[in-house]
Amino acid sequence: MNNIAQLIDHTNLKPDASESDIKKLCEETVEHGFLSACVSPVHVPLAASFLKEKKPKVCTVIGFPLGADSAEMKFAEARFLIHQGAEELDMVLNIGALKEGNIDIIQREIGQVVNAADGNCVKVIIETCLLSTDEKVLACTLAQNSGADFVKTSTGFSSAGAIVEDVKIMRETVGDEMGVKASGGIKTAADVKAMVDAGANRIGTSSSISIIHE
Numbered sequence: 001m002n003n004i005a006q007l008i009d010h011t012n013l014k015p016d017a018s019e020s021d022i023k024k025l026c027e028e029t030v031e032h033g034f035l036s037a038c039v040s041p042v043h044v045p046l047a048a049s050f051l052k053e054k055k056p057k058v059c060t061v062i063g064f065p066l067g068a069d070s071a072e073m074k075f076a077e078a079r080f081l082i083h084q085g086a087e088e089l090d091m092v093l094n095i096g097a098l099k100e101g102n103i104d105i106i107q108r109e110i111g112q113v114v115n116a117a118d119g120n121c122v123k124v125i126i127e128t129c130l131l132s133t134d135e136k137v138l139a140c141t142l143a144q145n146s147g148a149d150f151v152k153t154s155t156g157f158s159s160a161g162a163i164v165e166d167v168k169i170m171r172e173t174v175g176d177e178m179g180v181k182a183s184g185g186i187k188t189a190a191d192v193k194a195m196v197d198a199g200a201n202r203i204g205t206s207s208s209i210s211i212i213h214e
Helices: 017-032 041-051 073-082 095-099 103-116 133-145 163-175 189-198 208-212
Strands: 008-012 036-039 055-063 088-092 119-123 150-153 179-182 202-205
Touching: 008 017, 008 179, 008 208, 017 036, 017 041, 017 208, 036 041, 036 088, 036 202, 041 055, 041 073, 055 073, 073 088, 073 095, 073 103, 095 103, 095 133, 103 119, 103 133, 119 179, 133 150, 133 163, 150 202, 163 179, 163 189, 163 202
Parallel strands: 008 036, 008 202, 036 055, 055 088, 088 119, 119 150, 150 179, 179 202
Antiparallel strands: none
16 A cells, blocks of 8 residues: 555554653654554643644544543533644544434534534544444444544454454445544554455554554
8 A cells, every 4th residue: 555654543542651652652653654643632732742833633532432421521622622732533422322322412422522623523433342233333324414524443442443344334334425444453554454445544553653664
């Protein structure tokens, strides 16, 4: 694949990530031309300062990793982080509400985060490993109808990450008008190719450096 780096959100969401780890992540993001540096909310100001006036974007997470926050909390977190310098928001949806079929809660929380993002990119993490096929389709449909820009497979903190079959389902559901991000357990260039062939147009990984050097 050509220019694989431009598909990658170079990620460090480890709970023990230090400021020096985040600075290194940002340096690598610039050096290798990754699309964004994806960091935990507490590190957004540092990443935004480092990447200011540089091409890569600052990506962060909302309601991470469980999605078990109210719509109001997700809105507040999203709006605060946009003001801190975040340019892309990866939000975890309320998985319990989805599984109960509580569509209103899902639509409301995604809509709130889209509103808070002020036109910046919103990706909805549906945590595919916890969902049935019908629930995956429903989650993607609700994300699309609520104005999100991407659907994303996984947090990487649950029981499994991205798999090809799920990416195919997500792409078939949203068509060509929405992004699909594969994230969780992607460690090799072959993994990236498989996800892209299945329909992903964004990759989240902490193995970015080793992938591009294969």
